[in-house]
Amino acid sequence: MPFDYEDARRHFTWRRPERFNFVADVMADWATRTPDALALLWTDADGTVVRLSFADMLARARQAAAVLADAGVRRGDTVLVILSRELPWWELMLACLQLGAVASPGTTQLSAKDIGYRLRASGATAVISNRDCAGHVEQALIDSDARPALLHVDGPRHGWTDYTAARAAATPLEAIADTAADEDALCYFTSGTTGYPKMTVHGHGYPLGHEVTGRFWLDLRPGDLHWNLSDTGWAKAAWSSLFAPWLMGAAMFVHHAHGFDATATLDLLEAHPITTLCAPPTAYRMFVQQDLSARRFPALRHCVGAGEPLNPEVIAAWSKATGLAIMDGYGQTETILLCGNFQGVPVRAGSMGKPSPGIELAVIDEAGNPLPPDTEGDIALRVAPARPMGLFKGYRGDPDRTASVFRGDWYLTGDRATVDADGYFWFVGRADDVILSSGYRIGPFEVESALIEHPAVAESAVVASPDPTRGEVVKAFVILAPGFTGSDALVKELQDHVKAVTAPYKYPRKIEFVTSLPKTVSGKIMRKDLRAKEWAGHQ
Helix, strand or coil: CCCCHHHHHHHCCCCCCCECCHHHHHHHHHHHHCCCCEEEEEEECCCCEEEEEHHHHHHHHHHHHHHHHHCCCCCCCEEEEECCCCCHHHHHHHHHHHHCCEEEEECCCCCHHHHHHHHHHHCCCEEEECCCCHHHHHHHHHCCCCCCEEEECCCCCCCCEEHHHHHHHCCCCCCCCCCECCCEEEEEEECCCCCCCEEEEEECCHHHHCHHHHHHHCCCCCCCEEEECCCCCCHHHHHHHHHHHHHCCCEEEEEECCCCCHHHHHHHHHHCCCCEEEECHHHHHHHCCCCCCCCCCCCCCEEEECCCCCCHHHHHHHHHHHCCCEEEEEECCCCCEEEECCCCCCCCCCCCEEECCCCCEEEECCCCCECCCCCCEEEEEECCCCCCCCCCCEECCCHHHHHHCEECCEEEEEEEEEECCCCCEEEEEECCCCEEECCEEECHHHHHHHHHCCCCEEEEEEEEEEECCCEEEEEEEEEECCCCCCCHHHHHHHHHHHHHHCCHHHCCCEEEECCCCCECCCCCECHHHHHHHHHCCCC
């Protein structure tokens, strides 16, 4: 029967068990009820295809849990999982949950410096990685007192456990930790305006929050094949590449390849019976630049986008070519889907949509009062009298930062918006200076810190700059040290330097040499003035 948004808003209630473990309560349940149902269809650039049922995934998770236990991982330990879309990512994420360990996923674009920071901050007892990133892990450990267990998924490597061989030899671990719903389960590092990335912690009950993601936004059901293009290092993978599809009994399609190729992605959509697609706006922007006139996606029935605001022009172009609307959605590393466009609810081009069932969202003022329609304010989630499922526990080791994102009965997302008289939300911008580029969240402080290590840089300020494909890109305003002169060659040198010092996706695609930076009387750089200058004429 057709989805009734208003009825869902009235009647939806959260499941709030005191104890919950995703492996026991979801994967083992499906493996018992529908053991042969497809859970994962994995492919790679070489044409390899692996089909795994729910029973297969549970068996692989049990083997992976045995490997981690043999490596010394215990309940409550943090495990850094620095992998791309290799098949072991799914096995090992489930294994961590089974053991009651805390999985901390990271992108393979992390530099040695990034990894060293994560090791120190998290106190990780194990690191899992691949050939692309193992060298960075080893470099990070040179000057570190940490001695985590090291597991390598790409075959034998000196000093590392060969994960594939160990899994093949392991006796499956049947026991599943009886975890409390509020016991730590996931730790994501997310960039902020100041300082290095903060550790966002979710409990074992967090997957239950993604019932609204899977049921209402992704519109999933048993028999569906869902493809999420997000990198496994980001929380969006937990949303749509792990919890939401399997909660709903749907299967996931995964393609493991280096880099994103719009043509190859469209080819795969034609070749496989993919029913639902989740892609960042950057991907859709690249899709509509292709010739879609001869393309046919016979199984595709539902498309969503998230990670950054989506251009109305792109939504219109995709709809014209495919007959499908892109249902934009909004949420954060700290949350589940807070707001979105849902089936049966008219889409208003450029709008974030309406609050998810189970979510009370508002635009509030400085005193915590909801504002009247069409008035800009802070996007806030009501957390009293009871928190919605899926909201993070807090920033590990930083109670002051945790307290700073709450205002009375509200959690502050850090974004600004308006809400119209019909309840549609309209994104205005970040309340802070975080840059959202192709779905990546980049803190200006991290880039500025990398730049200042170069001898040519006396001072810098980093802001978002508009880009037609990526939405935003990193731009650096640089004051040069005495004896240096700005040039194209120096621009490239600084870009290469940032790529080497920190993750490559953080490098400034634009650099402007300046003689001064706008500052407050206390000497703080006024990034908002620089950002306003960049965006003038692009709104």
